[in-house]
Amino acid sequence: MFGFLDRSLRFAAVAALSLGTGGTAAAAGDVEAGGKVFRACAACHAMEPGKHRLGPSLAGVIGRAAGTAEAFRYSKAMEESGVVWTEDALALYLTKPSAFIKGNRMAFPGLRKPDDIADVIAWIKANGGGAAAPPAAAGAAPVPTVAPARAAVAASAPAGGGRYGLGRPAKPEEIALWDIDVRPDGLGLPPGHGTATEGEALWGERCAACHGDFGEAFGRYPALIGGEGTLAREFPEKTIGSYWPYASTVFDYVHRAMPYGDAQSLTADETYALTAFLLASNNLIDQDFVLDAKSLPQLKMPNADGFYIHDTPDFPPYEPCMKDCKKSVEITGRARIIDVTPEGEDNAVSVE
């Protein structure tokens, strides 16, 4: 209920600002006086089309959607304001720029005198700041209330359409940029292909420094090959070949997080090639097996059936013993003998 009311109010506010109709103080300005006021603006704003200073060019600003002058880097606040620069909107903005669009970058504190505002708007309008399209006929030019490019945003702005009307719709191209996850069924795999042979040189260049020439790994970096048949042994080796249930995870992770410190730098073809290299190093595919969005989901990893969900407690409730619960207690192991605890100065310097 509240959300609906809130959204309606805000929509009404935006709509009111968009319907500049003249007849206000803004329309009755003195152009000559406005020229003097504009000197304060000229430090940051030019009237020549495309000439941006600290602020954007004001050529054609009246009637333009806020945050849309070409090749100017706006604040997000300005870009997402949904405001259209009608004369009324400009008048409100110039009263206190920081309050009208919160978070915008214009440092100017605002004009205190209503006459100054009316005059400077009149001057801007008379000096190239009017609507870009020439009036079709003599007399009052119809000021576009909503710029076409911003129409969709302004109409629902800034509501995402939910109860609270917060956020904006995520555009398909934005989702595509971030949505990099790949599922075992292949959903999310990009176009492209690669083979182990193609991946070998790249592996040597970008992966082998930590993971070894074949994925055997150095030091405490994770080994990626070998370990077949060790999972039930005393010291299991959990690698891609012995443990990972899905090949899709290799592709996803290599693209998402590798090389360490240069994540998401690999192309789709490179990622397919490196995934193929790792699978071939684990003897799961041939050197020239072509890995792509079609072939990858069809691979069955050796340990695909090695996982299960266990969601009941291992220990059902019981009332534990409180007295004489055992006859004696023996110490069977001591940390001091193993002696791997960091101590002394190491402790002091371990946190920077």
Next chain:
Amino acid sequence: MAKGLGASDQMLGRVVRVTDAAAPAGPSRRQLIAGGGVLAAAAVALGAGPARPQDIGIADHTRHLGTSVDEYPYGVPSPHEAQVIRRSVPWLTATRESSINFTPLHELEGIVTPSGVCFERHHAGAPDIGPAEHRLMIHGLVERPLVLTMAELRRFPPVTRFYFLECAANSGMEWRGAQLNGVQFTHGMIHCVQYAGVPLRTLLEECGVKPAGKWLLAEGADAAAMTRSLPIEKALDDCLVAYTMNGERLRREQGYPLRLVVPGWEGNVWVKWLRRLEIGDQPWYQREETSKYTDLMPDGRARQFSWLMEPKSVIVNPSPQAPLTARGANVLRGFAWTGNGLVKRVDVSLDGGINWTPARLEGPLLPKCLTQFYHDFVWNGEPMLLQSRVIDETGYVQPTYQQLIDIRGVNSVYHNHAIQTWLVNEAGGAENVRVS
């Protein structure tokens, strides 16, 4: 009134200075007291009548002015508490960015962990993200895919909640035997803070989850783009999208400006630097839910999606980093917690589990939170084997190592919640031991 106070301050300052000037030549009283062990001399100089205990004197800080306001615009702990820091085990990980450090549990008391000592676990370092640039995208099987700014997120009705966060690998180095000699290292991958944020349910309702949406993928904005799949039931239950911890914005290393809070579940799913939530009809089987954070059982198969942090407790004082220093009256102190909800009871044993006594639970007692327990005892100087055992509201009793290993073996890495034993020797020192 204010004027009067000012004048009085001036007076005080003058008096102090006069006294200082009147001090005898040679080492000043300030130096004497700072030197320690010379308080007796100070007492003599003061001309005190009857002999008084050596630690009683008129200290410089009682006479001279302390630091001004704004000396520390953001306050820091007392310099005498410099040992209360996170510590790491350098040999554990290959790099310092994909690594972990540990909360100094033995130095903490009460259920709140100070933000600066909450343990860190990153998979590609802690990024520095500006809140104005940060965006949360929610998409997938939803009616209205959305992009939200931090300012917009803060306009949803918030809630404030205390929760513990424990890494699934906490105590993971201890499966095969007592290894690390300090509760910070054996149990320090845990913290408990107060969050403020938006219920995840509110955000999902804002987007309208489609009926086919059964799973949620959470993704971080760090260079590991950390991802985990969560069932939609949990997402709609008690999860939060949090921007505040302990009254201030999240610390950078805890996910600034936005993190997921998944109460009672393993820390890895509490995705930090949260940038994306995707709704799908099945899990994604990401690296952190296949290769990692799965529990290998003795038969060579592995448990998957074992999110729940089971009931666990530990005595933090005494412990190897916090020895007993005196015989006679002493207080044993520890923490208990359970992902199931409330801690119902904590028992402590001083004899390695032969006899048990219920400990005193000190409030607040909150679900999915650290619970502080105390046990007052008299130490006569004899060795002790200290243990604690929690029982939660579901009746789950924290298992012994033997009970746990009988079922899970020693290769599961994660979810070790067995009873810890400290051996306290005649000198009061404590050691991490395993007992029969």
